[in-house]
Each structure stands twice: as structure tokens, then as C-alpha cells.
Amino acid sequence: MPTPPGPSSEQSRDAVSDPAGDGVRWAVFGGLLVPAVLVVYGTSVGNATVSALGLASVTAVCRLLLRRSERATLRAAEGAQRSGR
Template sequence: MPGRRSASEPPPAPDTVSDVIRWAAFSCVLVPLVLVWYGTSLAGAAGAALGLAAVTAVCRVLLRRSERCAERHRRSGRRCAEQRGGRHTRRRTPVD
């Protein structure tokens, strides 16, 4: 049956990034409503919503990139910084 897993397969990991993004999107809607409720101008609330949406979008990109990097690390055994030519901390320079 396609729905059954063997005993050796690990259970699927929860998609925590999607949960974080959902809560962030919820706050992008809720915060401006609360600001308007407490007397902030519509322009101020709209600015807050746009700022929160921009931060949410950047965080989503960074979280997804981190997920892809971690998945490559699990498959290849190499660190992500080594894969993209980042800093190598294994080589150290002598200190006087």
C-alpha cells in the first residue's frame, strides 16, 4: 500500500518554516488592525503592514535557503559554507 511506511523509515519532519511564515502573515494582518483600533492613522498602519510584510518575505527566503543547505548537508556530508566557497575556519593563522 502506498500509504504505509517501513519500520526503518523515519517519520516525516514537521514543516516548521511554514508554521513560522503563517504566524508572520497573521501578524501582518493583525498588527495594523490593532494599530487602527488604538487610533493610529490608516497610513501609519499601512506602513507598518508593508514593513512587516517585507521582513516576513526576507525571513521566508532566508529560512528556505537554510533548509536547502541543511538538506544538502545531510545528503553529502559537507558543510554549506564549503559548498558555496564561504569562510573556512579550519585553517587558522598563527597568533603572536
């Protein structure tokens, strides 16, 4: 009986969770949704644009900090493996 082929590297990458990426995607979605809701409920387009720019800047900074933290965690894990801990 033939054995099924193992998962390809592409499938295994898709199966791995990326919590930081998921958070950033939700933040982008919220950053687009909030100004639209503001306009629908009567806020001026200018104010909605300012809020969108504010949300975009906060999202960008959070993404930067998350990626930086992930790199630091990976470096710490590699260092612990090298030192035999």
C-alpha cells in the same frame, strides 16, 4: 484478517511538520493583525499601512532565509551520505 492500507503519500506529507512554513504563516497572521489593532486604537490608516508593509518585507526576507537554510541543510546531509559519514 485484511490489513489496513498504508498511509498515502499525501497523508504522510501532511503528517510531516514544516516549522518554517508554520512560522511564516504566523508571521503573515501577525502582519495582518497588527495594522488592524493599530487602526482600532487610533493610529492613522497611513501609519498602519506603513507598518504592514514593513512587517511584510521582514516576513519575506525571513522566509527567504529559512528556505535557503533548509536547502543548505539538505545539501549537507546528502553530501555526508555520499561520503559515507
